[in-house]
Amino acid sequence: MRLVRSRHDTRSAILGYLWCSGGSFRPELAQGVALTEASISRIISDLKAEGVIQETRRVAPYRGGPSLFVTLSHDIAVAAIEISNNRLYAAVGTLAGDTLYAQHDDLPDGLGAAEVDVTVGRAVAGLAAWARQHGIVPEQLAVSIPGYDPDLRASPIVALDVGRLEEVCQRELPDTPARWTNSMVARAVGYRLQMGTGVLGGSYFFVFVGHGVGAAIVDELAESGDVETCEIGHVVIERDGRYCRCGHGGCLEPYVSTVALADILQVQESELIGGGDRWPELFRVSSAARAEIRARLARLGLAIGNALNLNRQRNVVIAGWPSALPAEDRAAVMAAIGESRLGGLQGISLSFSAASLGREPQAGLALAAFSFIRRSGARRTQLKQSISS
Secondary structure (H helix, E strand, O other), X not given: OOOOOOHHHHHHHHHHHHHHHOOEEHHHHHHHOOOOHHHHHHHHHHHHHOOXXXXXXXXXXXXXXXXXXXXEOOOOEEEEEEEEOOEEEEEEEEOOOOEEEEEEEEOOOOOOHHHHHHHHHHHHHHHHHHHHHXXXXXXXXXXXXXXXXXXXXXXXXOOOEHHHHHHHHHHHOXXXXXXXXXXXXXXXXXXXXXXXXXXXXXXXXXXEEOOOEEEEXXXXXXXXXXXXXXXXXXXXXXXXXXXXXXXXXXXXXXXHOHHHHHHHHOOOHHHHHHOHHHHHHHOOOOHHHHHHHHHHHHHHHHHHHHHHHHHOOOEEEEEEHHHHOOHHHHHHHHHHHHHHOOOOOOOOEEEEOOOXXXXXXXXXXXXXXXHHHHOOOOOHHHHHHHHHO
16 A cells, blocks of 8 residues: 655655664665655655765675665754753764764762753753764764653752753754754654564554653554553652652652662662673562562552553553563563553563663664654755755
8 A cells, every 4th residue: 555645744754664674775675664665765865865865785685686775864953952861961973873972971860950960051052072082973862861842941859950051052053953842752652773674663652661661652653653652650659659859749750750769779770880780680679679579569550550541552662771671571561550540451462672770872763863863864954955945
């Protein structure tokens, strides 16, 4: 079936397929975006002329097959400011996925607004200075902030004045378009890139469990780019329960975050996150700790089941520390979903993604690249011409 798309959408679809696949021969690319080679030929020529994609010769995949391999450009830069795991990451990378620059600063829970402002300002200025030194003007900046809400000037999670950060970014990177969003959007987009081209389309409820806990409803991400965040980590599951960094008591997050897991294992959270997907191998998990972990996973499952009662999603993807556990431990999540969701587990599909711990700022850079792709790869100069006209 061939899809009817505008030229803008066709460009985005082609770039999105190349982004997810890491590159493709033309026949495979045409099939992947449900168009003919003739249909995409002109657009590929335009994107090459604009420097957004490039073609290199490779050994043909079969006798008589194509030898020109299409990839996203390694010469287009994107940038990210990502706040995650009590750190602020500033990074520059290429559209093709190379990381060119990455620095981080600590943002411990409870840090005051003045200290946060100084740290953020220093990070953005450092990124901009590095870019100028190397003659780079990023085509897109992505800024991901925990608890970000466009209607609120301040984040309820981090003592950050979003309005002032916008001013800093505009001053230091005046020619770079910026996308401001919740950290969960960056996580969901990063997961989409990680999954490649095998699962284009569909919708699912994406849950990330790390230092922060959040969720997103992802609807046809490869085509529309729609991601609707859900603050599942701040659903109150126990009145007057454990204190949460959002200021409430009894939220889900302090029971299932990496802070809570580190407390169960009696290790430092930084060590736990540094272990990435291998944390169950690196730290001793006693029988008592395993029982407590399963109890916490059950709380997570109850919260997910209740969320599914509201949004009617049937496909659930969980990323974060639970993903590294053996199947018999993760089963506690599925069982609890069935206990809280109307209709039980009927029709529910649950999968676990790689833990994705300690991999920042890849999610932020993925979001920047994806945002550039969603505007059909229009360069900064093209955007300015479009606005002025």
